[in-house]
Amino acid sequence: MSIEIRNVSKNFNAFKALDAINLDIQSGELVALLGPSGCGKTTLLRIIAGLETPDAGNIVFHGEDVSQHDVRDRNVGFVFQHYALFRHMTVFDNVAFGLRMKPKGERPGEQEIAEKVHELLNMVQLDWLSDRYPEQLSGGQRQRIALARALAVKPKILLLDEPFGALDAKVRKELRRWLARLHEEINLTSVFVTHDQEEAMEVADRIVVMNKGVIEQIGAPGEVYEKPASDFVYHFLGDSNRLHLGDDRHLLFRPHEVSLSREAVEEHRAAEVRDIRPLGAITRVTLKVDGQDELIEAEVVKDHDSLTGLARGEVLYFKPKARQPIVHG
Amino acid sequence: MTSATLTVAAARRGNPWARRALILAAWLAFALFLLLPLFVVLSEALKQGLGTFVDAILEPDALSALKLTVLAVLISVPLNLVFGVAAAWCVSKFEFRGKSLLVTLIDLPFSVSPVIAGLIYVLLFGAQGYFGEWLSDHDIQIVFAVPGIVLATLFVTVPFVARELIPLMQEQGTQEEEAARLLGANGWQMFWHVTLPNIRWGLIYGVVLCTARAMGEFGAVSVVSGHIRGVTNTLPLHVEILYNEYNHVAAFSVASLLLLLALVILLLKQWSESRMSRLNTPADEE
Ligand SMILES: Nc1ncnc2c1ncn2[C@@H]1O[C@H](COP(=O)(O)OP(=O)(O)OP(=O)(O)O)[C@@H](O)[C@H]1O
Ligand SMILES: [Mg+2]
Numbered sequence: 001m002s003i004e005i006r007n008v009s010k011n012f013n014a015f016k017a018l019d020a021i022n023l024d025i026q027s028g029e030l031v032a033l034l035g036p037s038g039c040g041k042t043t044l045l046r047i048i049a050g051l052e053t054p055d056a057g058n059i060v061f062h063g064e065d066v067s068q069h070d071v072r073d074r075n076v077g078f079v080f081q082h083y084a085l086f087r088h089m090t091v092f093d094n095v096a097f098g099l100r101m102k103p104k105g106e107r108p109g110e111q112e113i114a115e116k117v118h119e120l121l122n123m124v125q126l127d128w129l130s131d132r133y134p135e136q137l138s139g140g141q142r143q144r145i146a147l148a149r150a151l152a153v154k155p156k157i158l159l160l161d162e163p164f165g166a167l168d169a170k171v172r173k174e175l176r177r178w179l180a181r182l183h184e185e186i187n188l189t190s191v192f193v194t195h196d197q198e199e200a201m202e203v204a205d206r207i208v209v210m211n212k213g214v215i216e217q218i219g220a221p222g223e224v225y226e227k228p229a230s231d232f233v234y235h236f237l238g239d240s241n242r243l244h245l246g247d248d249r250h251l252l253f254r255p256h257e258v259s260l261s262r263e264a265v266e267e268h269r270a271a272e273v274r275d276i277r278p279l280g281a282i283t284r285v286t287l288k289v290d291g292q293d294e295l296i297e298a299e300v301v302k303d304h305d306s307l308t309g310l311a312r313g314e315v316l317y318f319k320p321k322a323r324q325p326i327v328h329g
Numbered sequence: 330m331t332s333a334t335l336t337v338a339a340a341r342r343g344n345p346w347a348r349r350a351l352i353l354a355a356w357l358a359f360a361l362f363l364l365l366p367l368f369v370v371l372s373e374a375l376k377q378g379l380g381t382f383v384d385a386i387l388e389p390d391a392l393s394a395l396k397l398t399v400l401a402v403l404i405s406v407p408l409n410l411v412f413g414v415a416a417a418w419c420v421s422k423f424e425f426r427g428k429s430l431l432v433t434l435i436d437l438p439f440s441v442s443p444v445i446a447g448l449i450y451v452l453l454f455g456a457q458g459y460f461g462e463w464l465s466d467h468d469i470q471i472v473f474a475v476p477g478i479v480l481a482t483l484f485v486t487v488p489f490v491a492r493e494l495i496p497l498m499q500e501q502g503t504q505e506e507e508a509a510r511l512l513g514a515n516g517w518q519m520f521w522h523v524t525l526p527n528i529r530w531g532l533i534y535g536v537v538l539c540t541a542r543a544m545g546e547f548g549a550v551s552v553v554s555g556h557i558r559g560v561t562n563t564l565p566l567h568v569e570i571l572y573n574e575y576n577h578v579a580a581f582s583v584a585s586l587l588l589l590l591a592l593v594i595l596l597l598k599q600w601s602e603s604r605m606s607r608l609n610t611p612a613d614e615e
Binding site: 075077089101102 | 504523
């Protein structure tokens with residue numbers, strides 16, 4: 001089911017949380033809303049779900065304007081940042097809730113509900129926890145139960161608010177791969193919020209980069225990374241260096257977009273080595289250039305020629321690869 | 330630094346003697362101010378034997394006072410329950426103008442002396458009051474009659490349920506309710522299956538406190554009662570009348586009846602409190 005967000009604005013008192021947002025999401029897409037804290041990601045997600053009413057604009061599902069529809073009628077699956085499991089219900093009852101709330105005519109029998117719930121719990125690989133209460137679960141388990149609960153009513157649209165926010169790095173990685181697979185298997189249209197660019201790059205078909213209530217760029221992961229529409233997007237999608245060129249001009253480049261050399265080479269600039277950090281497959285060298293306080297970080301493969309016998313305080317020559325210089329306005 | 334704060338500080342550092350002294354002092358105070366009066370009431374009541382005690386309680390005026398007290402409780406507590414839940418719901422789940430005014434109004438009976446509350450009802454509904462003429466034209470008696478007692482009881486007990494629930498519901502937030510709506514629950518289903526189970530122990534606690542107050546209220550009820558024996562006397566009023574008539578044994582016998590009810594309520598309160606603290610660890614935080 002496709003989602004169209006047309007000119008949606010939302011103010012909280014005098015504060016503009018969302019300013020004329022336009023976004024089309026194709027059926028079956030997995031879209032990431034990426035942006036710094038407070039930029040309006042949750043607000044946008046809540047407006048799509050109908051938990052919040054926009055001050056202006058429309059939400060269209062599959063060609064039908066649902067702006068006036070109640071939350072209950074939108075049939076949207078929603079996973080909250082802190083899961084919001086029903087604390088007084090067992091895992092089983094949590095997952096069964098949506099089925100049991102159906103109107104009399106559509107409500108399946110308890111037998112059928114039990115089958116469906118166990119099927120879902122098996123899918124999230126937590127069937128053995130069905131008698132536990134939420135407080136007896138780990139964060140990752142709660143997260144998967146919240147997902148199973150949302151999927152029980154067979155939503156066409158799944159919205160996830162920082163679904164992996166509270167988990168440790170390893171579980172996060174596991175779960176997001178799992179989510180990407182699941183998304184494919186059950187043919188959902190999903191939007192998930194994150195402020196972790198790596199997460200967005202890894203899982204999403206398209207990334208929507210937001211800042212201060214507006215969309216900065218929409219594009220495939222490669223596109224926003226390679227062709228950032230603004231300085232903000234560039235900075236936000238990974239580490240970046242700024243090299244001042246004088247006359248209010250500067251150059252932005254990523255740590256790996258650099259060529260290093262021990263000898264003075266054409267077009268390379270001299271810099272003092274401040275720090276050398278082996279980070280597994282790559283090594284990060286921190287450089288100090290004359291004329292600016294901001295340090296430059298360069299990342300090269302760990303067996304790069306320039307690194308052999310390199311020590312702090314020595315001089316290294318570097319040159320940013322490609323990228324146009326940017327004129328400061 | 331005073332010696333008291335010194336002792337407390339010492340206890341906190343783990344000085345076992347200071348700690349024991351403090352605990353002993355607490356128990357002594359408890360015995361002096363709570364257990365001793367309890368003992369006195371019971372011993373006075375039973376001074377002339379169990380027979381007199383039972384007679385005093387089964388005496389028609391005492392029974393009618395008991396009935397009136399129970400009636401006042403049965404009417405005011407359910408009404409407060411409904412009002413308390415509704416008010417707490419509005420205050421904790423919605424933003425609206427006049428919200429802080431509503432919270433202040435809910436607290437009003439705590440800050441107004443019960444006697445004044447009673448007087449307000451006399452002023453409004455008494456023979457010389459604002460609505461007095463209209464009421465007497467329609468043959469309705471409120472003051473110096475049962476409705477007045479119920480109204481006065483209602484007034485003084487208004488804050489109990491709401492006060493208990495507002496912080497509880499504010500702390501729990503609205504996310505579970507939102508989750509229920511998203512899963513297709515209608516307003517009533519959401520309240521019944523999600524909100525109510527989450528607040529039930531707080532609710533019981535509030536109801537218990539409310540009941541205790543409704544039973545024991547003296548000031549406000551005293552003003553609107555008119556002290557008509559066997560008609561508008563509640564248990565506390567009846568105790569006072571007996572006491573003023575130097576009928577000490579009967580007074581203390583009836584008092585011990587109230588005391589018994591209070592003990593039951595205390596146990597209920599203890600129980601709901603322990604359930605509440607156990608169940609109220611939020612499940613959706615890490
Ligand atoms: N109910 C509200 N009342 C007032 N201001 C609000 C409300 N909800 C959100 N805001 C404000 O709107 C802005 C956007 O909030 P939102 O929750 O959408 O941010 P977010 O992008 O999800 O941030 P985070 O990554 O920290 O979750 C914030 O500045 C926030 O303070
Ligand atoms: Mg958020």
